[in-house]
Amino acid sequence: MWLYLAALLGLYFLHRWYQERQTVGNLTEKYVFITGCDSGFGNLLARQLDARGLRVLAACLTQKGAEQLRKATSERLKTTILDVTSTESMAAATEWVKEQAGSKGLWGLVNNAGTSAPSAPSEWLTKDGVARMIGVNFLGMIDMTLHMLPLVRRARGRVVNMSSMAGRLACFAVPDTASKYGVEAFSDILRREMHLFGVRVSIIEPGCFKTPIQSSMIESYKNAWSQAPSDIKEAYGQRYFERSLKLLKFFFFTSSSNFQPVTDSIEHALTSCSPRIRYCPGWDAKLLYVPLSYLPDSIFDFLWRCIWPKPAQAM
Numbered sequence: 001m002w003l004y005l006a007a008l009l010g011l012y013f014l015h016r017w018y019q020e021r022q023t024v025g026n027l028t029e030k031y032v033f034i035t036g037c038d039s040g041f042g043n044l045l046a047r048q049l050d051a052r053g054l055r056v057l058a059a060c061l062t063q064k065g066a067e068q069l070r071k072a073t074s075e076r077l078k079t080t081i082l083d084v085t086s087t088e089s090m091a092a093a094t095e096w097v098k099e100q101a102g103s104k105g106l107w108g109l110v111n112n113a114g115t116s117a118p119s120a121p122s123e124w125l126t127k128d129g130v131a132r133m134i135g136v137n138f139l140g141m142i143d144m145t146l147h148m149l150p151l152v153r154r155a156r157g158r159v160v161n162m163s164s165m166a167g168r169l170a171c172f173a174v175p176d177t178a179s180k181y182g183v184e185a186f187s188d189i190l191r192r193e194m195h196l197f198g199v200r201v202s203i204i205e206p207g208c209f210k211t212p213i214q215s216s217m218i219e220s221y222k223n224a225w226s227q228a229p230s231d232i233k234e235a236y237g238q239r240y241f242e243r244s245l246k247l248l249k250f251f252f253f254t255s256s257s258n259f260q261p262v263t264d265s266i267e268h269a270l271t272s273c274s275p276r277i278r279y280c281p282g283w284d285a286k287l288l289y290v291p292l293s294y295l296p297d298s299i300f301d302f303l304w305r306c307i308w309p310k311p312a313q314a315m
Contacts, residue, residue: 019274028053030155031101032270033093035084035144036113038065040211041162045110045263050077052267054108057100059093061113084113084140094147105154108270111141111161116217119173120224123232129224130175137179142186149194156198160269161187163205165280165289171304173217191277202269206262207282207289208255218248237312244309256282 036042037058046058050073059082060066066079083089115136118129167180191201261281269275
């Protein structure tokens with residue numbers, strides 16, 4: 001019996017492997033719109049898809065980022081300026097995409113733009129700071145998707161949303177984790193709704209990578225501590241701040257500087273005939289964070305208490 005089950009399981013994975021290796025046709029005629037292309041994953045992805053021959057429409061926050069990307073790519077790649085917190089900016093970008101793609105529609109929408117500030121324990125935060133991050137990472141992604149979705153439906157294309165392991169595992173930085181949980185929920189619902197139109201939706205859940213966003217997390221942590229009220233500083237203590245900051249720096253310095261697993265996952269989601277629902281690029285994601293996400297909450301809570309420093313006034 002076990003032999004039959006093993007054989008069936010092997011056939012299933014072999015069949016899935018074969019399906020995932022099949023790519024869609026006419027890639028050189030397909031348009032892909034990517035947000036957050038100034039640096040990091042978005043920048044590398046734009047250059048990678050351009051090299052493969054797709055028609056990349058790259059959105060950058062700054063003019064400098066757009067100019068540098070154009071210099072590093074072919075004439076096929078086009079850039080525009082986009083602020084995902086501005087509905088007017090999104091509307092202008094949508095009209096620009098319509099002009100570029102024409103009747104073909106938009107094959108791929110990659111919601112990559114994001115921020116990591118503010119990142120700190122909950123009591124160090126302000127409502128405005130939390131709202132700013134959620135406005136970029138979650139509400140900006142929704143607004144962008146709603147603007148572009150008719151074009152994606154026309155092409156029966158793909159939507160790829162950038163989440164992270166924080167979308168699976170709530171352990172640090174309420175704003176980022178809350179926004180990524182929102183990304184996961186929105187993407188799951190959108191996937192089920194859009195399947196009836198032939199549109200596929202994938203979620204990217206990277207582990208730790210040395211992106212500019214992650215490096216800014218350390219500065220954000222320092223700023224949150226410096227601006228915290230005196231009673232909060234007294235409750236947590238300078239020792240707590242210093243030890244927790246060392247842990248953050250450790251996670252950053254042990255992160256991977258090779259972005260290729262992330263961009264390869266996004267490329268697969270855009271070009272495979274059978275894209276996955278979720279991609280977890282990074283060995284730390286596969287071997288550590290994903291298994292931890294399946295633990296009972298009480299066990300994970302215990303492990304977290306063992307790792308993270310205790311505040312000065314802890315029980």
